[in-house]
Amino acid sequence: MLNTEIVIINKNQPEKDKIERAAKIIKKGGLVAFPTETVYGLGGNALDGEAAKKIYVAKGRPQDNPLIVHIADITQLDQLVKEIPKRTHILMDKFWPGPLTIIFYKRDIVPFGTTGGLDTVAVRMPAHPVALELIKAAGVPIAAPSANISGRPSPVHARDVVEDLEGKIEMILDGGVSTVGAESTVLDVSEKIPLILRPGGVTREELKSILGQVNLDPGLAPDAVPRSPGQKYRHYAPKAQMIVVEGSIENQIKTISELAKRYSTKGFKVGIMATAQSRYKYTHGHIISVGDRAAPMTISSNLFTILRKFDRLAVDKILVESIPKDGIGLAVMNRLYKAAGYNVLKV
Ligand code: TXA
Ligand code: MG
Numbered sequence: 001m002l003n004t005e006i007v008i009i010n011k012n013q014p015e016k017d018k019i020e021r022a023a024k025i026i027k028k029g030g031l032v033a034f035p036t037e038t039v040y041g042l043g044g045n046a047l048d049g050e051a052a053k054k055i056y057v058a059k060g061r062p063q064d065n066p067l068i069v070h071i072a073d074i075t076q077l078d079q080l081v082k083e084i085p086k087r088t089h090i091l092m093d094k095f096w097p098g099p100l101t102i103i104f105y106k107r108d109i110v111p112f113g114t115t116g117g118l119d120t121v122a123v124r125m126p127a128h129p130v131a132l133e134l135i136k137a138a139g140v141p142i143a144a145p146s147a148n149i150s151g152r153p154s155p156v157h158a159r160d161v162v163e164d165l166e167g168k169i170e171m172i173l174d175g176g177v178s179t180v181g182a183e184s185t186v187l188d189v190s191e192k193i194p195l196i197l198r199p200g201g202v203t204r205e206e207l208k209s210i211l212g213q214v215n216l217d218p219g220l221a222p223d224a225v226p227r228s229p230g231q232k233y234r235h236y237a238p239k240a241q242m243i244v245v246e247g248s249i250e251n252q253i254k255t256i257s258e259l260a261k262r263y264s265t266k267g268f269k270v271g272i273m274a275t276a277q278s279r280y281k282y283t284h285g286h287i288i289s290v291g292d293r294a295a296p297m298t299i300s301s302n303l304f305t306i307l308r309k310f311d312r313l314a315v316d317k318i319l320v321e322s323i324p325k326d327g328i329g330l331a332v333m334n335r336l337y338k339a340a341g342y343n344v345l346k347v
Contacts, residue, residue: 034134082104
């Protein structure tokens with residue numbers, strides 16, 4: 001059991017002494033959870049295979065699920081990767097720092113422990129002052145998966161990290177809420193047409209506007225075999241049984257209302273993940289609005305917090321409205337499907 005120090009840090013102007021203390025832990029091979037714009041990351045020295053091992057142990061993460069390596073400066077990339085394909089320059093210019101992760105062929109300096117045994121490495125530059133300052137002060141790239149126990153909803157508050165990892169890591173930097181919610185978009189540029197392995201904070205439409213064509217990993221479809229190893233595990237899952245209801249909004253409301261009534265009558269504790277527009281239409285169950293349909297970023301932002309909240313409320317069933325799969329909606333629906341174990345009801 002470690003004594004996990006929780007350090008509140010200024011999001012916009014991180015205090016130097018706090019950053020230095022956290023960086024020292026990373027340099028010594030220890031683990032520090034820190035905020036990024038997407039979710040909190042569980043950081044260790046990306047060039048240290050032993051640190052990577054500790055990350056897997058702390059999270060209870062399967063060893064073949066590779067970590068994302070975070071950099072603070074574009075010059076750090078040369079050290080990590082064999083070549084930088086031409087078209088990635090424009091992507092990095094446009095979206096870094098930001099929620100885009102790009103897959104490259106790795107150099108020997110990146111241990112297989114970090115890449116889950118793959119000869120490729122995923123790299124991103126986070127858009128968060130605390131993350132950037134920490135990487136700079138550590139003087140090494142930082143490997144960081146989301147700072148949750150494997151399979152649980154990703155953490156967007158320091159308290160979520162405390163809930164999952166207290167006693168397992170050296171430090172948690174509390175820099176307030178992570179605003180994007182959905183994790184970074186993972187992009188494979190090795191094929192003629194770049195492939196989205198995981199939809200995320202940078203939308204498919206944004207990538208298309210730069211690259212022309214972008215495909216979605218066919219593995220993202222329910223029951224397919226995905227190429228991004230992390231995608232094959234059940235993820236983001238609350239403890240309750242979860243049903244995602246898809247169809248016209250009128251049909252969604254009608255079906256969820258009926259199910260909520262039926263389950264409540266049977267004695268189940270029901271949670272409904274509604275939206276600002278629909279929350280008042282329901283009469284049974286614990287109803288929570290996840291955000292505004294007209295501003296789907298708010299839904300991405302709140303999603304994981306609401307999933308954790310339903311856990312705390314100890315509901316038996318969670319009934320979830322769906323939103324259109326465009327823009328950030330693609331990432332939101334991907335997370336909802338996975339959280340529900342692809343339990344989707346079309347109405
Ligand atoms: O927004 C984010 O990306 C957050 C913050 C902390 O940066 N990190 C994050 O890490 O979501 P994680 O470990 O929860 O998800 C990493 C995803 C997994 O789906 C993993 O399989 C994929 O990236 N990935 C990592 N390296 C890869 C590689 N070499 N090839 C294919 N997929 C890779
Ligand atoms: Mg994760």
